[in-house]
Amino acid sequence: MVVEGNMVTRWLVFIGLMLVFSSTLHSAEQKPLPKSVVLTELLTKYIPSLLPVKQIIELAYERLGIEVEWVELPSMRALKYSNEGRFDGEMIRASSVVNSGYDELLQVPTKLLDVEIRMYCLTATKCGDIYNKNLIVGHNVHIKFYDLLCRKHKFQCNSFYPYQQALTPLIQGKVDAIMSTPFELFGSINEMSPMIYQSDLIVKIDAFHYLHKRLAHLIPKLTAELTKMEKEGLKPDIAKQAIQALEKTNKIVPVY
Numbered sequence: 001m002v003v004e005g006n007m008v009t010r011w012l013v014f015i016g017l018m019l020v021f022s023s024t025l026h027s028a029e030q031k032p033l034p035k036s037v038v039l040t041e042l043l044t045k046y047i048p049s050l051l052p053v054k055q056i057i058e059l060a061y062e063r064l065g066i067e068v069e070w071v072e073l074p075s076m077r078a079l080k081y082s083n084e085g086r087f088d089g090e091m092i093r094a095s096s097v098v099n100s101g102y103d104e105l106l107q108v109p110t111k112l113l114d115v116e117i118r119m120y121c122l123t124a125t126k127c128g129d130i131y132n133k134n135l136i137v138g139h140n141v142h143i144k145f146y147d148l149l150c151r152k153h154k155f156q157c158n159s160f161y162p163y164q165q166a167l168t169p170l171i172q173g174k175v176d177a178i179m180s181t182p183f184e185l186f187g188s189i190n191e192m193s194p195m196i197y198q199s200d201l202i203v204k205i206d207a208f209h210y211l212h213k214r215l216a217h218l219i220p221k222l223t224a225e226l227t228k229m230e231k232e233g234l235k236p237d238i239a240k241q242a243i244q245a246l247e248k249t250n251k252i253v254p255v256y
Contacts, residue, residue: 031217034088036067040078041091042142046162049186052238053092053112057209059234060225064218075142082212089211094145098210105210108219110226113207114239117149119177119199120167120185120252126176127197128255138175140166146179149202155179167196182242189249200256 044051054070061068071078071087082090083102090098090105092112098105119137121127126135131153139146141159150157157179160169166184169175171194179202189196211218229235246252 033064033218033221034066034215036069037061037088037211037215038069038071039089039091040071040073040082040087042072042075042078043091045072046140046142047183047186049183049238049242050092050113052236056112056226056229056235057091060222060229063225063229064221075144079144082210085212085214087212088215089209091209092207093210094205094207096148096205097144100148104213106213106216106219108209108211108222108226110208110223110230111206112209112226114204115181115183115207116204116239116243117145117179117181117202119202120170120180121177121197121199122170122194124197124253124255127199130177130199130202136174136176137179138169138177139179140184145205149179153202167193182239182246186242186245189246189251193249193251196252198252198254 039057041054044054058068070091073081078087078090079093079097079102081087083104085104093105094115095107098107119127119130126132129135133154133156135156137150137155137157138160139150139157140162142162146157146159149155158169158175160174165171165188166180167178167188170178177199185196209222211222226235
């Protein structure tokens with residue numbers, strides 16, 4: 001009888017815990033969506049070719065009935081403040097950057113962008129030997145991922161605040177090479193530009209939208225909307241377009 005009583009008690013406790021869990025899960029699912037979110041981004045100010053990414057994010061929120069407010073902040077400060085919950089999230093970030101200590105940010109698991117990073121030089125020799133320790137490499141100070149690459153490959157790096165022309169530090173002789181994406185070079189090359197040599201691929205990364213964990217309940221809905229938009233043809237291949245635009249300038253010479 002004692003054994004049977006213990007079994008009944010255990011079953012009652014188990015059922016009670018399941019009811020509590022079910023109630024908590026249901027409550028989370030029913031959590032209302034916010035009327036607005038505040039997201040940080042500075043990239044489109046200096047890299048207009050990334051505007052479609054911003055528009056894709058805005059449209060996904062709009063389809064959920066959520067208004068987006070954008071705040072311009074330097075890259076590291078934006079990441080810190082979003083992680084602290086002062087803002088709701090980041091427009092796009094590489095996962096390796098967020099995973100380097102920003103544990104309060106959660107990824108919306110729909111890739112928004114794939115990015116190729118290469119070196120660009122004025123001579124084929126320098127871009128053919130990009131791991132030469134004497135090479136001085138420039139990059140955009142607002143892109144945190146470049147700092148990770150500089151440390152990983154032990155590049156001698158100088159960061160620059162964005163110029164109107166991404167190649168300006170290179171053309172002015174301040175660096176031997178510019179570490180860049182096609183998005184940064186897009187629009188900065190014209191008929192007067194010199195021939196630019198392009199190195200082999202350093203790395204290709206995926207970029208995602210990130211939200212503070214307090215908005216975790218929003219992630220499945222955003223993911224669903226972004227997936228629908230892709231099926232509807234509302235999510236163009238921006239990376240491919242940027243690469244094709246560079247090739248059409250006839251100013252880019254691969255050295256690999």
